[in-house]
Amino acid sequence: MTTRVAASSGTIVDERVSSPRHGSLGANADRPDGVAKVQGGFAFSSDMWAENMLWGATLRSPHPFARIVSIDASAAWRIPGVESIVTSEDVPGQATYGLIMQDQPVFAAVGDVVRYSGEPIAAVAADHPETCRRALAAIVVEYEILDPVVDPERCIDGTAPDIHPAGNVYRHQRIVSGDPDVVGDVVVEGSYEIGMQDQAFLGLEAALAIPDPGGSGLELYVATQWLHEDRKQISACLGLPEESVRLVLGGVGGAFGAREDISLQVHTCLLALRTGRPVRIAYDRRESFYGHVHRHPARIWMRHHASRDGRIVKVEARMVFDGGAYCSTSPAVLINGITHAQGPYKCDNAVVDGWAVRTNNPPCGAMRGFGVVQACYAHESQMDKLAAACGLDPVSIRLLNAMETGDRLITGQIVDSVAPVEECIRRTAEIPLPPDLPDRVDERELPGGTGLTADRRHIRRGVGWGVSIKNLMYSEGFDDYSTARCRLVDGIVSLKFATAEVGQGFVMLAQQIARTVIGIDEVVLDTIDTQVGSSGSTSASRQTWMSGGAVKKACDAVAAGLLAHEAAHRGVAVERLHVEGTDIVDRDTGHRRPAKEAARGLELDETVEYHHPKTEDLDENGQGNCHVAFAFVAHRAVVDVDPDLGLVKVVQIATAQDVGRVLNPVSCLGQIEGGIAQGLGLAVMEEIVVENGEVRNPSFTDYLLPTFLDAPAVEAVFVEQHEPKSPLGAKGVGEPPCISVTPAIANAIRAATGRELPRVPIRPYDICL
């Protein structure tokens, strides 16, 4: 069952015989936050305000590596309106935080070192943002500047001095699978480089902390991806019990991985506790570039061995991820990278070596695709090389090697997910190519757009492919469970969960689930906060599966209670009743009664946890069932290239994505189109340029994001094969769209230009010089 989406006309043609009702699972629905968002009244975390509120701001190091000799804040204290200045000495609890390793200081301390340009040193609270700026400028910090470690290879070979007591290697992991010495008839290799991408969510970091009277605790409104993990780290640093720190989700203006780590949370809380007044910190764009982790830049060498007819025999790879100054999620990103080295292809033998290392570059962590983006860029570049070496076209080589359910991964894990790789490729190939560029063309259709810069006669068109596999949920034994509460009171359903709504539309999906399971359309959502159990992070394409699973389980329990109530009321066996649409139906008699009516006077309340099957750590040879499930996608890119100026226009992206089951067609398509735009950004424009530890382009003027003019036509097909392991039959759809589109575009540019182009983003001078 597939749904063809013709994005050019914008119509979604659903081939299902009977359509589900609007607002239920499988149909489109109204976002509960939609009206507020289009009217401007939706409260993002940067819109939070409290009576008597102060503004906070952060002092950051201008050096990537330096010893702090002294901090003198006396002049700042004298500025009228300054209410508080805090440094490392004012951190009452744990001095450091971190998702995996608690190695990142709340503030760098006198006598200790700063390890990246932008590391926090102090924070101030004052009556106006301008007062804050002046106070920061008045704080005098004396530094002893040190020589930064910026080359990851020096961390691997041990020639760089340790820049942290925990050393310069976050993790080294090897995968040896099958026969490591086997040799193929055909061998292709390449070295690839992926630049540092920024998540660049629009809604900048912001939080409002409101202290309890007496300072025994506080409430923090914050835009984050995981309230409970934030609370754990914040309360440890504040030296407060977790229950004294209450987190409420402030409206989140996009996340994409950048809100998994602590940024301003502890600073805001410290200032609020210190002053006894509400404090809001809101970053500007420049500070945001310094204030959150980025996508790991990576260098990957890869060698493929294949039989003469193009079947992959062995993959060899060496992957180096630059984690920057602090650990964040680097070890997990590394594991994702190396365990996806084979791509969505059958491969019996492998030798993969991977490092994630510490340098004085900006800290890197989660971004949509989480390590797999880097691996995919390398293996998909390799697949085109392999195709050429075997005399095959890019589609044939991929079909020949396409992974299937039941295949064994290089980690030894059997793929027991639905794995429609072949169908994704075939259905993408069936999507019509765009018409050729006419001889006379509107200049706005040419690379570079208006300004008559491109000469039509020189434009070269190229077509390229990328296919990917992505793990869903957390890996390596992590129990990233999700909690949900469902109440039914007098015919109204209310749901409570701590799932971070970051824009993806989980709040809408949760309502769809409840309407479908219970048969009552009126579904109220409680505040998203820490007054209920954890939902895990909104990351790893996991919330539809995990929090969707929890909401479904809670709603199932309530529905069972409702059916039992109705059975008792009617004096029939409960087994005869089920929810159909908005009715409770008796299978034997066909008798129907609206579920809402049956629920009158009834009160039910269920809180449940949903856990995914356990996974394992990898052993020293990288063997183990470390992942929960997988999703797959194919991309075909069509580009026009101006070889004179090195400009690229991405004309069309065709894609077929393994989504399991479409729960909301418009949301699914929105994830696909949005992910494609981010993957396009990495392919041809987005990079944080770092020179000797310094960020050179921390602004939207210099860090280029895809605009409306850069967005290609997207032709998308949903490949629907219900995933039996998934509680709703659906797979997460967030990450796959942005993974293989990047190498698809790179391969298309290679096809157009004949150039090797080993790194992304591909810059104009990579093409034209």
Place this chain on the structure above:
Amino acid sequence: MITSSYTLSVNGRRHEIDDSWIGESLLYVLRERAGLPGAKGACEQGECGSCTVVIDGRAVCSCLVMAASVTDSEITTVEGLGPDGALSDVQRAFLDEGGVQCGFCTPGFIVAVHHLLERDPQPSDHDVREALSGNICRCTGYGRILEAVHNVVRRRNS
């Protein structure tokens, strides 16, 4: 800090702004002093369009305008577009077509689309893309926003 008091005319209503630091942008004053948080700040250098408002018929980035310099102007923000609190056709279309995800860019887009369609009721896709290229959206990839514009044009011309 040098402060001044002045009056702004926003969405047909006069807002008295008291003791405002002279360096405050229109974006800051709208959000922090006039109780109109619809315009958003995401770059504060005129690159992203999240803060788009209309001043005397021109769509501008309110982060680049000094509030004290537009005391004689009529300012329209996203809060002033819907008739009596109801949704405008553009706002409705953004919801119907899936043009809203995180919603942070949405108010700026809504203002920019209204402004575009007032100038050009039947824009080509090229015109739409060009006109809205100053508004960055990081979630949607723009596809559903383009559909929202199509939707409004269709309805207004039928």
